[in-house]
Amino acid sequence: MKNNNLMFRFMALEFKVRDYFNSPEDILRVAGIQPGFHVLDFGCGPGSFSLAAARLVGDTGKVYALDIHPLAIKMVEEKARANHLSNIETIASQGEIPLADASIDMALVYDVYHDLETPESLLKILHRILKPGGILSFSDHHLKVEQVMPDFTRNGWYKLQQQEKKTYRFVKVS
Numbered sequence: 001m002k003n004n005n006l007m008f009r010f011m012a013l014e015f016k017v018r019d020y021f022n023s024p025e026d027i028l029r030v031a032g033i034q035p036g037f038h039v040l041d042f043g044c045g046p047g048s049f050s051l052a053a054a055r056l057v058g059d060t061g062k063v064y065a066l067d068i069h070p071l072a073i074k075m076v077e078e079k080a081r082a083n084h085l086s087n088i089e090t091i092a093s094q095g096e097i098p099l100a101d102a103s104i105d106m107a108l109v110y111d112v113y114h115d116l117e118t119p120e121s122l123l124k125i126l127h128r129i130l131k132p133g134g135i136l137s138f139s140d141h142h143l144k145v146e147q148v149m150p151d152f153t154r155n156g157w158y159k160l161q162q163q164e165k166k167t168y169r170f171v172k173v174s
Contacts, residue, residue, distance in 0.1 A: 005071050022166070024052035028108075031137040031169055032162075036060040037105040040097070040129065042122070043067055043112030044090075047076035053108070054085040064099065066091040095121070099129045106135040110167075114142035119151055127157040127172060135161075136170040 028049065033039065035058045041050040043066070050065035057063060065076045065088055073090045080088040091098065107126045116122055126136055136158055140148070145168065152158045158170035 004069075024049045025056060027139075027167060028052055028056055028137075030164055031106070031108075031167060032135050033057065033106055038062045038064075038103060040064045040066060040099065040104050040107045040126075042097070042107060042109050042126075043115075044076055045069075045072050045111075047072070047079050049108055049110055050076050050088055051079055051083060051085060053106075054080065054083075054088045057087065059087060061087055063088045064091055064104075065089070066093050066097065068092075068094055097125050097129060101128050102131045102134075104129045104134060105131055106137060108137050110137075110139045111141060113138065113140040113148060119148075120155075123151060123155075123157060130172040132172060132174045134172040136172065137167055138170060139167040141166070 033053060033056050035056070037057045038061060039053045039057060041053060041063060044050045045067060047065055050063050054061075054063045065073075067073055070092060073092045076088065076090050107130060109122070109126075113119060130136065138148070138152070145163075149160070152170055153160070156173055159173050160168060161171045162169040
């Protein structure tokens with residue numbers, strides 16, 4: 001676990017550099033986040049998008065920061081406390097997403113899709129928890145869009161609504 005934590009800390013440092021050049025708040029604004037939204041940050045890592053989302057959704061919104069790594073959960077909780085953000089709830093999970101059907105306005109899937117063993121099961125779960133017309137914001141610098149587009153559109157669950165340089169906004173098709 002010690003080596004695993006060291007790798008996670010290195011990744012967190014990389015993300016800090018990434019975020020310096022590409023503001024998570026700017027990315028989320030373009031993705032369509034709104035005050036009052038309920039957001040799932042799937043594979044939240046050290047929490048840069050979770051914290052940005054919490055600021056943007058405000059007191060009436062909620063952010064669920066989900067990750068498999070215990071250090072990710074700890075970092076997000078510490079950063080939320082330090083930034084006085086009480087609208088973030090962390091979820092430690094191996095893949096289950098314990099959220100109610102149609103309870104999420106936006107799901108963030110950033111730089112984690114390439115690590116999934118069964119990506120279709122994630123897309124199915126996200127379809128279940130997203131509200132009708134809900135947004136799935138996707139980015140993964142490890143993959144080309146041609147590699148993942150069939151996954152998102154195959155079952156008719158999502159429709160591509162907007163494509164930016166590094167992110168894609170899909171809308172849940174009911």
